[in-house]
Amino acid sequence: MTHHDLLAPMAAAAQEVGELLLAAQRPAPVTSLDELARVYGALEAPAVAVMRRHLDALRPGVPWVDEWDSRAVLPDEGEVWVVDVVDGAVQFLQDLPQFCVSLALVRGGEPVAAALHAPVPGETYLAALGGGATRNGRPIAPSPKSDPAVALVATSQPPFLTRLPRAADEAGASLAAVLPCVGAVRNLGPTSWQIADTAAGRLDGFWEFGPDDANLLPAALVAREAGALVTDAEGRPWTAGADSFLAAPAGLHPHLVAALGRRRRAA
Structure with a gap:
């Protein structure tokens, strides 16, 4: 399977997690760090389960690291999934729309395939090493500004x-x-x-x-x-x-x- 071949199933995984997040009942505003950890953990667990099901089927045996593990446990060799099922968790818990699901397959410390999905606008960015980048299937390019x-x-x-x-x-x-x-x-x-x-x-x-x-x-x-x-x-x-x-x-x-x-x- 090429890097590009990974993108469609990665997008499907991110989008299913996004649908789960949209359907989740937002909690009342938390008032302490302990409560934040408890509430977020309860919301995160089903999203992690969905993502693991997809990634284990897509790349059997490939481990993954999340937002906290990657600070210390990103391997120098081999493949690993790097995943954040709710990037923008603070906004999500505050009932704001700015959050997304992100994941990448990393090989030898370098990302080779990536998917980001924002559930509220329904947009998905995809990229494969050497294959360009898209948003909702259309190629993207950075700003032409120089001033x-x-x-x-x-x-x-x-x-x-x-x-x-x-x-x-x-x-x-x-x-x-x-x-x-x-x-x-x-x-x-x-x-x-x-x-x-x-x-x-x-x-x-x-x-x-x-x-x-x-x-x-x-x-x-x-x-x-x-x-x-x-x-x-x-x-x-x-x-x-x-x-x-x-x-x-x-x-x-x-x-x-x-x-x-x-x-x-x-x-």
Whole structure:
């Protein structure tokens, strides 16, 4: 089975999980971290079961890691599924529409097939290594802009940023550095979906500080295959485990690298 052949069953898996999430009864707003963990765990369990059924049938014996495992257990060799059944869980629990299902098959630390599905708008991004990227079956490409003054860029942070004090500091400093250079900065929800929207030209760039492989790996493949540049904040090729991430079209990428570089001089 080629990388491209994997995309249809991966999309089916993501879409079935999405339907399950849409049908789930949203809980009342949680008021503590313990309650958050309990409520989310109850919502996540059936979604994980559906995803495991699909992936075990598609690639028998291939293990998978989720949002938390991938920080420490992403293997250097062999295949592994990297899955987030609810990227944007905070929004989902707040009854907001900005959440998605994301998954990638990763081989030797590099994503080779990826699917992202946003249940509320009913959109699906797909990408295979060397095969381009699509949204709902149509090829996508990044923004043609080269003037940062008219750029709409986005940023986000890994979950539970308080556990990553350096990333929190970098996030604040980078926002202060980028804001004066671009038209607008937004955080529009799930990390993976914002990167995919950058790949499709809806957004003109996306950056983040801190390790976040489960959210970054699927979307990084979509962005690369669409033709966006995917690097760290210093402009070096991005790899899993990196401390920063930047996706942008070629015309804006050097401007954003320069702006992010100014965060250090301002610190």
